[in-house]
């Protein structure tokens with residue numbers, strides 16, 4: 335097994351991308367506020383329904399001078415959905431081909447972002463309006479090194495404030511601010527939203543935009559819950575400004591996975607006013623990524639990347655080297671960034687090629703193309719990355735390697751039960 339870890343490290347060391355010197359450490363010492371945008375796909379950005387923007391707040395962030403907005407950023411989740419997205423961004427490892435690593439590999443050894451930052455003086459915390467056992471979070475978070483986990487039991491949650499998977503996003507953010515203020519700075523905090531979750535139910539008196547009219551109920555409802563989430567985000571930003579936290583925090587917002595599956599391609603063809611075939615369906619796996627850093631000039635970024643790239647990107651912005659860590663993703667800002675984006679099923683997408691179940695398309699035009707040597711290499715590299723990640727996770731290989739300067743996490747140091755419960 336130590337042979338396995340050596341082989342893995344030979345592979346991941348070759349993937350390593352040097353940080354961009356202009357951005358390395360620009361957010362050093364700042365708080366990190368991650369916002370997990372449930373089921374938000376990038377097509378929502380600047381989409382107009384009956385002449386109205388669906389997500390006016392997120393749209394405004396795409397034009398904010400201190401925000402980087404990535405418009406070719408993809409989710410890479412499998413069956414683990416939300417849990418896979420979290421797994422990738424904390425570890426820069428892929429979720430598993432079946433099931434969720436959160437559930438089946440909750441007791442592995444990890445060298446995750448909260449633990450790394452914890453050893454640099456950060457306090458880490460997760461905020462989520464569902465029960466702490468969902469997706470086995472309460473078990474794996476202890477191995478990722480999350481100091482605190484504020485689940486539903488920490489919120490007042492009046493009956494009318496709970497819908498679908500838990501506390502609605504607006505009361506969630508409203509109540510979260512005082513909890514966040516109790517966390518020592520600098521902190522690494524993650525807020526997991528849930529109102530924009532399938533099948534997108536919404537109390538109609540709270541709706542501020544009409545449903546879509548495709549006739550497909552969940553697709554039609556999606557626009558109302560996406561608008562609700564967008565308003566909740568805008569309110570959260572206002573709370574952060576009032577509390578003074580905004581000025582010394584980097585805010586990272588990402589869509590976790592698709593909200594509209596390919597079973598709804600017919601309705602999506604109406605939404606987008608073009609035929610949604612397998613090529614368009616792959617393009618729809620784009621999710622928004624925003625990185626807001628006070629005092630740093632942002633802009634719209636077109637490089638291709640995915641969720642597995644978030645950890646090295648964020649650590650480098652904080653001025654933390656990732657060289658010693660076993661990671662499958664690369665810093666989005668690095669000139670050496672690997673811009674071929676694997677999907678969990680072995681398909682991939684890059685600026686030039688979209689590969690779907692053996693078929694190749696030109697990403698810019700959607701036309702079928704022939705395989706070249708370069709494409710064959712992309713295919714092999716995609717498979718190798720996924721296979722390597724699976725070996726690491728399935729064999730729990732990080733047990734056999736401790737990066738220089740990293741102290742292994744002791745899960746017994748953590749307890750998320752609410753004493754007031």
Ligand code: GP9
Nearest residue numbers: 414415416417464468499
């Ligand atoms: C539940 C929420 C939803 O707590 O995070 O998970 P999902 O169904 O999107 O994987």
Ligand code: MN
Nearest residue numbers: 373415416590
């Ligand atoms: Mn989700």
